[in-house]
Amino acid sequence: MGALNGLKVLEFSEFISGPYCAKMLADLGADVIKIEKPGEGDSARHWGPFPGGQPHLEKSGLFLFLNTNKSSITLDVKSKKGRQVFRRLAEWADILIEDNRPREMARLGFTYPKLKKINPSLIMTSITPFGQTGPYKGFRGSDLINSHMSSEAFGNPAEGVNDLERYSPLRGPMHAADFMTGLTAAVCTMSAVFARQGNKSGRHIDISAQEALASVTRQELAFCLCEGLYPTRQMGRKRVGGFLYRCKDGYVCIWIGPHWQKLVTMMGNPDWTEVELFKNAGLRSKHQDDCNKLIELWTQQYTMTEIDRLGMEFDVPLAPVRNVKELVNDEQLAYRNYFVETDHPAAGRFKYPGAPYKLSATPWEIKRHAPLLGEHNEEVYGQVLGYKEQDIEKMKKAGII
Amino acid sequence: MSNLPLEGIRILDFGQMWAGPHLTQWLAVMGAEVIKVETHLRLDFMRMIGVPPGVDRDNFNAGTAFASLNYGKKSITLNMNEPRAQELAKNIVKISDVVTENFGGAILERWGLGWEALNKIKPGVIYYAGSGYGRSGPARSRPSYAEIVEAYDGSTYLNGYPGGEPATMGVSPWTDATQAMHGAFAIMAGLYHYNRTGEGQYIDAAMIEGSANFLGEMVMGYTMNGTLGERLGNRDKVMAPHGCYRCQGNDEWVVIAVGSEAEWEAFIKAIGSPAWAKKEVFSNEQKRRQNQDELDRLIEEWTRQHHQYEVMELLQKAGVAAGASLNIKDLVSDPQLKARKFFIEAEHPVLGNITLAGLPWRAEGKEKGNYSYPPLLGEHNDYVFGDLLGLSGEEITKLKEEKVIY
Numbered sequence: 090m091g092a093l094n095g096l097k098v099l100e101f102s103e104f105i106s107g108p109y110c111a112k113m114l115a116d117l118g119a120d121v122i123k124i125e126k127p128g129e130g131d132s133a134r135h136w137g138p139f140p141g142g143q144p145h146l147e148k149s150g151l152f153l154f155l156n157t158n159k160s161s162i163t164l165d166v167k168s169k170k171g172r173q174v175f176r177r178l179a180e181w182a183d184i185l186i187e188d189n190r191p192r193e194m195a196r197l198g199f200t201y202p203k204l205k206k207i208n209p210s211l212i213m214t215s216i217t218p219f220g221q222t223g224p225y226k227g228f229r230g231s232d233l234i235n236s237h238m239s240s241e242a243f244g245n246p247a248e249g250v251n252d253l254e255r256y257s258p259l260r261g262p263m264h265a266a267d268f269m270t271g272l273t274a275a276v277c278t279m280s281a282v283f284a285r286q287g288n289k290s291g292r293h294i295d296i297s298a299q300e301a302l303a304s305v306t307r308q309e310l311a312f313c314l315c316e317g318l319y320p321t322r323q324m325g326r327k328r329v330g331g332f333l334y335r336c337k338d339g340y341v342c343i344w345i346g347p348h349w350q351k352l353v354t355m356m357g358n359p360d361w362t363e364v365e366l367f368k369n370a371g372l373r374s375k376h377q378d379d380c381n382k383l384i385e386l387w388t389q390q391y392t393m394t395e396i397d398r399l400g401m402e403f404d405v406p407l408a409p410v411r412n413v414k415e416l417v418n419d420e421q422l423a424y425r426n427y428f429v430e431t432d433h434p435a436a437g438r439f440k441y442p443g444a445p446y447k448l449s450a451t452p453w454e455i456k457r458h459a460p461l462l463g464e465h466n467e468e469v470y471g472q473v474l475g476y477k478e479q480d481i482e483k484m485k486k487a488g489i490i
Numbered sequence: 491m492s493n494l495p496l497e498g499i500r501i502l503d504f505g506q507m508w509a510g511p512h513l514t515q516w517l518a519v520m521g522a523e524v525i526k527v528e529t530h531l532r533l534d535f536m537r538m539i540g541v542p543p544g545v546d547r548d549n550f551n552a553g554t555a556f557a558s559l560n561y562g563k564k565s566i567t568l569n570m571n572e573p574r575a576q577e578l579a580k581n582i583v584k585i586s587d588v589v590t591e592n593f594g595g596a597i598l599e600r601w602g603l604g605w606e607a608l609n610k611i612k613p614g615v616i617y618y619a620g621s622g623y624g625r626s627g628p629a630r631s632r633p634s635y636a637e638i639v640e641a642y643d644g645s646t647y648l649n650g651y652p653g654g655e656p657a658t659m660g661v662s663p664w665t666d667a668t669q670a671m672h673g674a675f676a677i678m679a680g681l682y683h684y685n686r687t688g689e690g691q692y693i694d695a696a697m698i699e700g701s702a703n704f705l706g707e708m709v710m711g712y713t714m715n716g717t718l719g720e721r722l723g724n725r726d727k728v729m730a731p732h733g734c735y736r737c738q739g740n741d742e743w744v745v746i747a748v749g750s751e752a753e754w755e756a757f758i759k760a761i762g763s764p765a766w767a768k769k770e771v772f773s774n775e776q777k778r779r780q781n782q783d784e785l786d787r788l789i790e791e792w793t794r795q796h797h798q799y800e801v802m803e804l805l806q807k808a809g810v811a812a813g814a815s816l817n818i819k820d821l822v823s824d825p826q827l828k829a830r831k832f833f834i835e836a837e838h839p840v841l842g843n844i845t846l847a848g849l850p851w852r853a854e855g856k857e858k859g860n861y862s863y864p865p866l867l868g869e870h871n872d873y874v875f876g877d878l879l880g881l882s883g884e885e886i887t888k889l890k891e892e893k894v895i896y
Contacts, residue, residue, distance in 0.1 A: 092683035092691075109703075117679050138711040150710025223829035228802075229811035233724060233732060237745045237815035238826075242724075242734070244661030244818075246650060247637070253741050257734035258815045259723050261659055262648035268704040272671045277851045279678040280520050284495035286685050292854050300832055300850035305660075305667040307847040308508075308540070309818045311558035314833070314845045316542045319818040320661050322741060331637030333646070333658055340656055342641035348633070406633040408642040410656050413712040413719060416644045416702065424627035427699055428709075440713040445700035446676040447624070449605075449692040451683050 091118015092451035096282065099178050100124065100159065102188035103131040105232075105264050106216050106298065108155040109271030110278060111186050115158035116444075116453050122178065122469055123156065123460070127163040127488060130462040131156070140436060146462055147435035153459040154441055157431070161460035162469045163490050166197055171489045177474050179204045179211060183285070184278060188216040191226055201293035211291040212281045216274050220297030230298055236266035239302030244309070247331065249324040258322065266302055273301035328374045332381055333410065334388040340410040341388055341396045348405055349373070355403035356387045433458040466490055494521025494853055494860060499681065501588040502579070503527065503563070506534045508636070508663050509620055509697065510592035511559040512670035517588075517677065518562030519849050519859040525582060525874055526560065528867060529569045530896050534560075537867070542841065550867055551840045557864040558846050561836075565865035566874045569896040574889070576601045581879050583611045587684070588677055592620035595631045605692040614690040616680040620673055624696030636663030639697045644705055650721045665701040672700040730779035731757075733786050734815055735793040737801065743815035744798040746789070746805060751775070753810050760808035761792050836863040871895055 096119040100111040108123075108131070115121040125131050133152040140148055165171040175197075179185055185204065187194065194200055194215070201213050215221060218230020218238075236242045242258040250256035260266065274296045281292050303310070313319045320326045330344035345352060349370065353362045361383050367373050373380050388396060393409035400407040409415075417428060417440060425447075428440040444453035470476045470490065484490045499522040503514045511526075511534065518524040528534055539555035541547050568575040579601070583589060589608055591598055598604055598619075608617050619625055622634025640646045640659050650657040673695050680691040702709065711717045724745065726732040734745045748754050751774070758767040766772070766788050771781045778785055793801055798814035805812035814820070821827060834848040844863075853859045875881045875895065889895040 092679040113675060136707075138707070138714055138717065140714045142715065150714050151707045154706040154710050219826050220830055223826045225806075225826040228806045228813075229809070230813065231747050231749075231811050233726070233745050233747050234811050234813035237734065237743075238813040238824075240816045240818050240821045241660060241662075242745075242815055245659055246657030247661055248658055254736075256651060257724065257736070257743050259649075259651065259657075259734075261664070262645050262721075263705055263707050263719075265645070265659075265664070265704055269668070272668065272675070273850050276516060276671050276674045276678075279675050279682075280495040280851070283678050283682050283685075286682060288493075295852065297826075297830065297850060299826065300830070303821055303827065303832065304847055304850045305664060306662045306818060306821070307512075307558040308555045308663075309661055310821065310847045311554040312540045313818045313822060315554040315557075315841065316540060327658070327661075331635060331658055333641075333656065340641075340646075342637050342646065342658065344633075344635040344638055346635075401629075401632065404633060406635055406638050408634075408638045410641045410646045411644055412647045413644045413705070413708050414716075416642075416705075417709060417712055419642075421623055421627045421629040422698070422702075425624050425696070425699070427702070428713075436714075439710065442703045442706050442709050443699065445672045445695070445703045447694040447696075448676060448680065449694075450689050451679075451691065 090451060091454065092448065094118040096120065096184070097182050098122070098184045098186065099182035100186050102186055102216065104133050104136075105151070105155065105267035106271035106274065107186050107188040108133065109268055110214065110216070110274040111159065112155050112157060113272070113275040114184070114278070116455065117451065121159040122465070123159045123161050124164050124175070124178070125161055125462055127165050127463070127490060130163070134462070145435070153433055153436055156459035157441070157455045158457050159460055160465035160469060161462055162466050163463040165489045168487070168489050170484065170487065172197060174474070174484070174489070175199065176204070176207055180207045181473060182208070183210070183212060184282065185211060185213045186216070186274070186278070187213070190217060191215075191221050205291065209291065210285060210289050212278065212285060212294065213291070214274050214278045214294040214296060216270060216296045216298070218298045220300065221295040232264045232266045233260050235270065235298040235302055236260040238299045240306050241266065241302045243322065244306065244320065247327050248333070249322050249326040251324045253322055266298065269305065270296065270298040270301045273304070325378055328377055334381070334385045336388045336396055337390070337392045339393050341393055342408050342410060343384070344406040345373075351403050351405045355399050355405050356384070359383075359387065429455050431455050431458055435461065463490070493857065496520040496522035499523070499588065500586045501525065501590060502582050502586045504589075504591035504593065504598065505620070506592065507536060508559060508666035509669040509673075510590065511536065512667060513620065513673040514563065514590055515559055515561050516670065516674040516849060516851070519861060520851070521860055524563040525870070526563045526565050526865065527568050527579070528565065529567050531569055531571070533867065545840065549840065554841070554844070557838065557841065557844060560864040561846075562860040562862050563865050564870035564874065565867055566871050567868040567896055569893055570601050572894045574894045576603070578875065578879065578894070579603060580611050582874065583608060583615065585878060586612065586615065587681065588616045588618065590618040590620070590677070594621070594633050596625065609690055614684055614688050616677055616684065616691050616693065618673055618677055618693045618695065620669055620695045620697070622697045624699065625694045634697060636665045639665045639701055643698050643701050644708060645701065648708060648719050648721055651723045652721055652725055654721065656721075665697050668701050668704060669695060669697040725782070728775065728779070730775060730782045731785055731789055733782070735786070735790045737793050737798045738796055742798050744793055744801040745813050745815055747811045749811065754778075756808045757805065757810045760805055760810065764788070764792070834858070834861045836861060838863045839866060
């Protein structure tokens, strides 16, 4: 049994942040009905990666991963009838997750006060780039825009750069910012679900991607607000640990910090570590670049695997900079059965990322592959909402579903 | 009367550093009573980080890094090497709903507070163990930090400038945040389940496993096609223009993302319909993407003449996604964050009036959430051991003298 069994979720969002939020609920047992545009569906269906590189609505890896355990219905909310059906679904749902611009939701008549009239205990989570209020509330955003507007990108890469003119601030890998926004939405939504268990009342949750990401820089914000310090982008800004060092066949990341002595032992106590310049943490931090160059002289003599083994042996926090192939074939993750093989009728059988947490009583589980576009139209419109067969036919003919 | 969602939930928290404290900070701000356990023998390291000028650097109540991660909590000191301290901890477990920790290994077990013991002491309790690699498997005891996890999970490999080398992510510990928030979600789901069934949980959360979910697209690319992914930086695999451009000021930048033909036309019009925009090489998205070095250079000629907010507002009004690339210090004065009161002020006994980032969550109505100042070390010893456990003042004094409460 999933922890969230019986919880009814209506998802009216696409691409990554809203779908990841709803996936977290679905993978713990919630019933998620996802509304997609007739014909084209969620934009993630068009994104890929596709098996063999051949674009196909039902085979996008990003979509398949983000929509496990969900049902899909198609609905054109631009039509009056479509909006009527949407309101029926909002009445059914415990939670609505949406990522439309505030103006668009108002135009459709799907504002929280209006939906609350239909369903007083509805929890509505709205995900937008800048939130429902403030001067930028109508502004557009994306993974790129949000990661820069939150200062996340200004901090990346962590080491800084040599040439500030040539190298701009940098967004993180893949769509990390969109995922963080979705995760934030999931946490906030879950708190309302828990509260509703006690007081039976719903609420509107206003998620701003800019805030979700700025929140991650809270430590640097504290230094800035309380001490007036802030990092420049100049190379050398990073201190203490978490540096990359070249080795024979790639890079390793080593975290020095309080582990200096173990690192020195691991390197075989080279003479230079005895020098006055590196005597204590303060001095080392002051001469971090020189210290790192000397460490690199050592790492360059070994392969990533060799250093990884030494790290295990000497208990030094380090990891080779691994690619996805090494991640998918990782021994630790295999031991913990992390990757989950999942079959899909159109795309085939592949390994997917698995549980982000192992819950002993109510395990995370992929019970059902991501839905085909509109796969659950009959089930949802017929059984859940109680439309008659001929009504469903009519809506289909009108292009509403 | 407060009406926060986690009102009435009590958490015994052994979390330290970043991920653990940030997790329970979420729950504390949402109304849970979080009792943070430290000892003078094992302070949360963050207490020493970011002590402002004018305050004694050894003052462990003045770390602003700690402050930014520990709002709304209560602090007690227990020297867990002492059997009597372990007994006291067990008595707190009896009146708690959740126990959290993010030690480098199975430390709680050593103190008689492993999952099986906890579930006997308080049937239905939720035990959250956060770690880098999880509490099973060959790497279960390996020490980890965000940068290590990011190297391990493939983020670092794909982070960097197009055509360049791998680079460490961000200034802030990204995967600590992903773990903290996955954990907060899992614990609340566990509490929801407990309310319905009376059943508790052991939550074993590995940072690598949460963060690898954020890389789902990369994983699917490999499992479907054997591809290793590409270092795209600010660029996109479809859209162009899609990048970060220099503005007028010193190290001042703006980002622009153009997602459709209509947006491209709006963009060109907004920047004054320059002649180059009509060039054949920019006539559709695919061509613009193929020629984006040239395209970016031309766009930058225009952005260089303007300030970042100016470009953003101009383009946004035209329906084009654009944003200022903000430094930490710019965030503090960003009009949007200000208007939404993202920053929270608190009166701190040592630091005085402090302003810190709030959470990207708001309580309902006029309520703010539990943003009481980050606790001084051991500030709530008397409340927890006296008011909650019922020890007398004398008993508490004795336990302090004997360095049990220490």
